[in-house]
Amino acid sequence: MLKNEYLIDIHDESGRLGSALRLTRKFALTATHCLRGHVPAEQGDSRLRLPDGTRVVVPMYNTTSDLALLRLVLGDDDALLPRVSFGTARRGESWTATYRFPAGDKPPAGSVEDPDALYRRTDSLVVRAMRLRCELRKDHAPFAGSPVERGQGTLSPVALGVVVEPPERIWAESDEIFAGSVAEALDLFSITGMRLVVDGSSGSFGPVAGEREAERRTNGESAVGRILRSEDMDYFVEVEWTP
């Protein structure tokens, strides 16, 4: 059973693929490229898992931003809220990546170079990300999907986003990495209805709201829904299941 951890690792049958940041009890954010083609993944055919065997599906992903939304297939009582707040990065502030292994290896850390840098653009979409200066020059590919947290001055962790691939999609030794922000992800996946709620007392964002609605909207198609769709009846009859 998941406790209140906000850092999770995603596996398939070959092993660990990358890390992810839990946004709510059942939704998490990671880098699309970490999933190595397991996208989109619905409940019936997903080969993604947490280390404890919990199935992971990918209801939404975007290659331009390299952000993917994960849904953990859990019962309502199978996980606690992640013990993390969310925030937006400020230029010059320190940051650190949340990372579990290998033991003894120092996770990336540094300062925010640009909290809202142009990351990639297509003819219909412009995506922005945090450009982060790193203390150490190295290949940061193993940290893809890892949460990026505010470095200092917080009593409890404040997650800013997740590490994504370089804009040119080539990992190499560098003192710079990019991170997709939580705000950017929720904006791109706004059809889920999930949103950040401002915590007035701290100035950062509290838990992500709208999980129940997001679960309903990303729950994939039921068997009844599939039959209706195959008979072109799905826009006459709408199926709604109350979990």
Added chain:
Amino acid sequence: MNITPVVAALAGAVVGATGGVVTAWLTQRATGRRERERRMWDRRVETYDDMMATIRRFARMRAHAVRTSRLPDSPAGRDEADASAFLLTARIEIYGSPDLRAACEQAFAEIQNWMKAWEAWEEQGAGRRVASARDAKWLMFLKCTGDSEEADRRLLELVRRDVHG
């Protein structure tokens, strides 16, 4: 000229008979016209019913697409809806007023627009598109659905006015 009672009676009978025939003929003509008008009215209302049912069908598809970003997968379903809209347009041309015909054409044109806008968004591919105001093609789709809703409202208003007077 002296008109004898017999002649008068005969003349009266002829006039009466002729009047009866004319009256019957006039009555039959009027009845026939009323019957035709009633049949025309019935066909017009039936056409309006079918038209509004088709509009509602597309409106449900539109609302479903906005809420879920998906349309029915089967192109056959969409083609069948398009075909029924085409046949309806022909009936509207016969039974609808000029204003209503124009409003109906506009409503069907807006339906085509939002479906094309959705297809343009969808063709970007699953990994590139997002159902968000950040995606310019999704924004265009939303604008087209708004225009379609407005065209439906105008058409419904005209139908109501035509039916209720």
